[in-house]
Amino acid sequence: MEAEIYNSMSKRKVTIVDYGMGNIWSVISALNYLNVEVKVSDSPKEILLSETLLLPGVGSFRKAMDTLRRLNLDRAITDSVQDKQHKILGICLGMQLLGSGSTEDGETLGLNLFPAHVDKFSEEKLGTLKVPHTGFDQVVADADSKLFKGIKSDSDFYFVHSYRMLSDNLSGGKAECDYGERFLAAYEKDNVYATQFHPEKSQTNGLILLQNFMEI
Amino acid sequence: MLKKRLIFTLLYDQGDFMLSRNFRLQKVGDLSWLKNNYDFSHISYSIDELVVLDVSRGTRDLNMFTEALRILSEGCFVPIAAGGGVNSVDTAFKLLRSGADKIIVNTPLYDDSNLLRCLSEEFGQQCVVGSVDIKRGPENSYSCWSNSGQTEVTGNAAELLKKIFDKPIGEVYINSMDRDGTGQGLDLGLLDLLPQNVGKPVILAGGVGNADHLASGFNDERVDAVATANLFNFVGNGLRDARQSLISMGVVLPLWDIQMLEEHLGIGESRDSNID
Numbered sequence: 259m260e261a262e263i264y265n266s267m268s269k270r271k272v273t274i275v276d277y278g279m280g281n282i283w284s285v286i287s288a289l290n291y292l293n294v295e296v297k298v299s300d301s302p303k304e305i306l307l308s309e310t311l312l313l314p315g316v317g318s319f320r321k322a323m324d325t326l327r328r329l330n331l332d333r334a335i336t337d338s339v340q341d342k343q344h345k346i347l348g349i350c351l352g353m354q355l356l357g358s359g360s361t362e363d364g365e366t367l368g369l370n371l372f373p374a375h376v377d378k379f380s381e382e383k384l385g386t387l388k389v390p391h392t393g394f395d396q397v398v399a400d401a402d403s404k405l406f407k408g409i410k411s412d413s414d415f416y417f418v419h420s421y422r423m424l425s426d427n428l429s430g431g432k433a434e435c436d437y438g439e440r441f442l443a444a445y446e447k448d449n450v451y452a453t454q455f456h457p458e459k460s461q462t463n464g465l466i467l468l469q470n471f472m473e474i
Numbered sequence: 475m476l477k478k479r480l481i482f483t484l485l486y487d488q489g490d491f492m493l494s495r496n497f498r499l500q501k502v503g504d505l506s507w508l509k510n511n512y513d514f515s516h517i518s519y520s521i522d523e524l525v526v527l528d529v530s531r532g533t534r535d536l537n538m539f540t541e542a543l544r545i546l547s548e549g550c551f552v553p554i555a556a557g558g559g560v561n562s563v564d565t566a567f568k569l570l571r572s573g574a575d576k577i578i579v580n581t582p583l584y585d586d587s588n589l590l591r592c593l594s595e596e597f598g599q600q601c602v603v604g605s606v607d608i609k610r611g612p613e614n615s616y617s618c619w620s621n622s623g624q625t626e627v628t629g630n631a632a633e634l635l636k637k638i639f640d641k642p643i644g645e646v647y648i649n650s651m652d653r654d655g656t657g658q659g660l661d662l663g664l665l666d667l668l669p670q671n672v673g674k675p676v677i678l679a680g681g682v683g684n685a686d687h688l689a690s691g692f693n694d695e696r697v698d699a700v701a702t703a704n705l706f707n708f709v710g711n712g713l714r715d716a717r718q719s720l721i722s723m724g725v726v727l728p729l730w731d732i733q734m735l736e737e738h739l740g741i742g743e744s745r746d747s748n749i750d
Contacts, residue, residue, distance in 0.1 A: 281570050281571070281573065281575050282571075283544070283547065283571060283572060283573045284547060284551075284554070284573060284575065287547060287548050287549070287550075287551075288551055291549060291551075292739070316575075316597065316598055316600070316601060317596070317597050317601070318595070318598060386671060387476075388672070388673050388674055388675055388698070389673060390599070390644050390674075390675075391476070392600065392644065392698075393476050393477055393478075393675070393698065393699070394476070394477040394479070394522060394728035395475070395476045395477065396475065396477075408734070408738050413729075414477060414728035414729060416552070416553060418553070418575075418644070419600065437476065456553075456575075458551060459551060459552055459553045459575065461519060461551050461552060461728075462519070462730045462732060462735035463730075464551060465551060465735055465739070466734070466738045469738065469739060
């Protein structure tokens with residue numbers, strides 16, 4: 259019992275929002291490696307009370323938003339982040355869901371925690387580049403980024419996505435990747451953090467980024 | 475710029491890992507053998523993706539396979555694709571919940587468009603990798619084989635591939651059955667079967683025995699990733715050395731700095747003791 263109390267005091271904690279989409283096992287595995295205590299939850303109450311949230315996800319934007327709404331997790335997330343000022347990291351589709359909306363499968367509104375919209379890569383600009391954008395690609399972040407502290411510019415991160423956000427007219431900290439066009443690879447403002455790539459699949463660079471997020 | 479990927483493929487058969495030679499399987503060792511010869515929590519810094527295929531020819535034990543997948547994926551921070559006998563959304567879901575990021579399908583490419591559609595609707599196209607086994611026939615003719623290389627698919631391989639690229643899948647993994655496990659080098663002739671300007675990543679496999687073979691694949695612009703399943707040729711530091719030599723040859727692979735991680739996390743002493 260004593261040991262448990264000790265652990266709960268010393269360990270950093272994160273709650274992964276579980277809405278049934280994507281491989282949460284690999285995120286859990288990366289956080290365990292960093293000695294972070296992980297709770298996986300689909301309870302709006304728990305999410306409202308958690309000081310550190312992680313929103314993972316792969317798949318369809320519309321389907322993900324429908325599921326979040328059905329489970330009443332959309333309100334829980336926005337209340338936790340906006341009213342309680344809890345910090346959140348959205349990964350891949352999770353990042354896109356934090357934005358204002360997406361044109362995937364018809365226009366769908368997002369959680370609107372930052373004002374960027376999700377669209378398909380511009381076919382014109384892609385040329386012969388393949389979609390989905392799959393594999394390790396180089397990311398350049400603002401020099402004062404908290405997420406990228408200690409990570410060299412042009413470091414490799416793992417992407418797999420067909421839709422992207424742009425950083426035009428967006429205030430806050432940004433990181434970009436170039437795939438036919440410069441798109442938003444990561445975002446940070448106040449307590450909202452997001453990465454289009456998968457840090458949990460990006461070896462050393464991703465582990466450092468996750469560690470940075472936990473320490474903010 | 476987008477980097478090329480070096481993929482290691484593990485062939486799993488009821489608790490053991492196998493070497494395949496022209497699709498005939500030979501048992502190499504179990505999880506503890508693998509742990510001793512390929513410590514994936516470190517080896518993973520030498521690869522960019524891990525593929526794990528259940529190649530059991532008899533009845534597959536999904537629970538055992540997912541358990542092995544969980545163990546393999548722990549401490550392995552690269553994308554993992556898993557497959558072998560995926561015949562339902564439910565099976566795919568179980569693999570994705572056990573450490574897989576992508577699902578590999580082979581036989582359904584030819585006979586189950588409904589499954590492909592369901593998988594892509596449920597998980598997104600990017601989550602589905604189509605694996606195509608190809609055999610060279612007389613006079614450079616090629617044929618596609620399904621069902622673990624046991625059933626020849628009717629039709630011309632190039633035409634079949636064209637149809638496969640149009641299916642709701644995210645990547646295509648093409649494997650030479652003739653070169654499989656021989657260590658004689660990749661069959662670059664397979665690339666001539668690809669449609670013009672394919673819009674999806676291509677993984678080439680079958681025949682890699684050394685770093686030069688890997689380089690031959692990477693140097694072809696039609697190839698996004700090269701995979702090897704040769705458990706014998708890359709034991710110990712084999713993968714790390716092959717990667718080093720590819721990078722020095724100018725192959726554009728992602729760069730990992732293990733030392734930087736250890737300094738950043740302050741875990742140097744405890745985790746780097748058995749790197750060599």
